[in-house]
Amino acid sequence: MIEFNVKxxxxxxxxxxxxxxxxxxxxxxxxxxxxxxxxQQPKFHTLYALAHxxxxxxxxxxxxxxxxxxLVHAWVGLRDIMIDYLPRKNLALWLTIYHSLxxxxxxxxxxxxxxxxxxx
Amino acid sequence: xQFIISRYNPQIDKDPYNQTFELDNTLLSADNMLLDALxxxxxxxxxxxxxxxxxxxxxxxxxxxxxxxNRLSCITPLSDLPQxxxxxxxxxxxxxxxxxxxxxLFYQQYKDVEPFLQSEPLDLQHEHLQSPEERAKLDGSxxxxxxxxxxxxxPSFWWNPDQFAGPAALLAASRFVIDSRDIQTIxxxxxxxxxxxxFRCRHxxxxxxxxxxxxxxSRAIQELKSTMVxxx
Numbered sequence: 001m002i003e004f005n006v007k008x009x010x011x012x013x014x015x016x017x018x019x020x021x022x023x024x025x026x027x028x029x030x031x032x033x034x035x036x037x038x039x040q041q042p043k044f045h046t047l048y049a050l051a052h053x054x055x056x057x058x059x060x061x062x063x064x065x066x067x068x069x070x071l072v073h074a075w076v077g078l079r080d081i082m083i084d085y086l087p088r089k090n091l092a093l094w095l096t097i098y099h100s101l102x103x104x105x106x107x108x109x110x111x112x113x114x115x116x117x118x119x120x
Numbered sequence: 121x122q123f124i125i126s127r128y129n130p131q132i133d134k135d136p137y138n139q140t141f142e143l144d145n146t147l148l149s150a151d152n153m154l155l156d157a158l159x160x161x162x163x164x165x166x167x168x169x170x171x172x173x174x175x176x177x178x179x180x181x182x183x184x185x186x187x188x189x190n191r192l193s194c195i196t197p198l199s200d201l202p203q204x205x206x207x208x209x210x211x212x213x214x215x216x217x218x219x220x221x222x223x224x225l226f227y228q229q230y231k232d233v234e235p236f237l238q239s240e241p242l243d244l245q246h247e248h249l250q251s252p253e254e255r256a257k258l259d260g261s262x263x264x265x266x267x268x269x270x271x272x273x274x275p276s277f278w279w280n281p282d283q284f285a286g287p288a289a290l291l292a293a294s295r296f297v298i299d300s301r302d303i304q305t306i307x308x309x310x311x312x313x314x315x316x317x318x319f320r321c322r323h324x325x326x327x328x329x330x331x332x333x334x335x336x337x338s339r340a341i342q343e344l345k346s347t348m349v350x351x352x
Contacts, residue, residue, distance in 0.1 A: 013312075013319035014348045083315055084279055 006095040011079070020076040023069035030066040051116045067109055071102050121145060121198070123161060125168065126208040128215050136215065138206075141165070154193040154201065155182055169218035177332060180267030183210050184219050190269035190330040210272035212281060226268050229285045233312070235292040238304040254300040261295035261340055263333050264288060270327035270337050276320045283316040287327035287337035290318060294340040297347060309344075309352050318344055 037059055044050040054060070078098060086094055121143045128136035141161050148157065155172055162168045170193070172182040177195035184193055185208040187201065209215050214222040239248050271277045271286035285293070293312060296302050312318045318341060327337040 008316070011315045013314045013317060014345075014352065016315060017319055017345060018349055080315060080319075084276065084320070088280075 006092055006099050008083070008092055008095070011083075011095075016076045016079070019072050023073040023076075026069050027066060027073065030062060030069075033062065034066075064113065067113075068106075071106055075099070075102055121148070121157065121201075122204045123157065124204070124206045125161070125218070127168075127218050128209075129167075129217055130215070139165075148198060150199060152198045154186065154191070154196040154198060154205070154207075157198055157205075158193060158207075169216075169220050171220055178265060180265035180332075183267040183269045183272070183332075184208070185210050185272075190273045192267055192269070192332045195332060210268060212272045212274075212278040213268075221268075221272070223268055225281045226271055226286065226288070227266075229271075229281070229289040230266065230292060233285055233289045233293040233296075234304075234308070235289075235296065237296065237299065237302055239301045240303060248301045250300055257298050257300075258295060260335055261291055261298070263335060264291055265333060267332060269330045269332055270335075273326040273330040274321075275324060275326070276322060280316065280320070284320045285312070285317055287321070287341065290321070290344060291335065291337040291340045294344045297344060306352060309348050312344065313348055313352060318348065321345075 037054070041050065041053060044053070054063075075098075079095060082091065082094055082098065123141040123143060124138050125141060126136050127133070127139045141164060143157055143160055147160055155175060158168070158170055158172075162170075170182065170184065172194060173179040174181075175194045177192055180192065182193045183190055185191075186193070186196060187206050190210050207219065209219045209221045213225060216222050237248075242248075266288060268288065270291075271281075271288045274284075274287055276284050277286040290312070293308060297305055297308055302308075321338070321341045323338050323342065325338050328335070328339070331337065
């Protein structure tokens with residue numbers, strides 16, 4: 001079960017540091033790959049046609065991993081900014097809200113992926 | 121020369137305020153330090169409060185913010201400063217009076233990293249041996265004089281001085297982590313593994329810029345992070 005109640009004392013230092021760097025490195029490689037793949041596409045008139053063409057396994061898998069890493073990178077980056085700047089009194093509450101928002105984004109993104117590619 | 125000095129006496133003043141002092145250039149010589157000027161200014165106004173002790177950059181007691189940069193007044197030549205000098209207490213810690221700040225939090229953070237060697241029990245017949253190469257690794261990390269110039273110029277320390285150890289304490293922690301004789305390396309690293317400790321450092325480099333001894337706390341913290349990634 002996902003732990004939504006974020007406690008400051010349970011937050012990781014080293015693990016977050018490592019994941020942020022791994023995700024940054026992956027996105028550094030993925031973004032040019034994404035640009036190159038999109039530029040290779042012919043003109044499409046519908047989103048369905050574009051999605052159909054992009055649904056090849058390598059690109060889909062790379063994009064799913066990138067989506068996960070974007071969320072990881074965003075979590076660590078904004079989490080650290082919140083720890084620095086937000087008043088400590090309500091910090092755990094704000095971190096929990098932010099954590100929940102990212103979890104919702106993940107679920108929503110997965111739903112979008114299934115909707116777009118599941119029927120192809 | 122003109123000196124604009126931040127004054128504050130908590131028993132009388134509600135807020136700090138600036139007071140302007142003028143010092144005749146004929147009273148100063150080419151090799152005078154800022155501390156010499158402060159001594160002359162205190163003759164004008166004996167209520168002016170600042171710390172000083174050894175007066176040669178060893179004790180680290182006379183740290184202050186000079187024209188926006190933390191410095192030791194005793195080793196800051198007046199010839200390096202413009203005719204208008206703005207002096208404030210080092211930022212981020214409570215002011216006791218004028219240029220004197222309360223450094224209790226700074227010392228507490230230093231104490232919390234256990235800045236002492238924790239080695240095998242001492243054998244009186246045998247020293248804790250260290251090779252010249254192992255000893256050389258400590259250069260640049262043991263010379264800290266605890267003046268506080270680095271920590272009080274660090275924004276991460278300003279925001280949370282009770283949580284973030286600060287550059288001086290982390291430099292000391294690094295010094296014992298890399299010491300080949302210390303046997304508590306992993307425990308030390310685990311204690312510092314937190315988003316509010318070592319990983320709160322954003323490498324802004326103010327600490328390195330302000331260190332009057334020319335040390336590089338930012339690099340030491342970066343090495344501490346790398347060691348954590350490898351060792352724990």
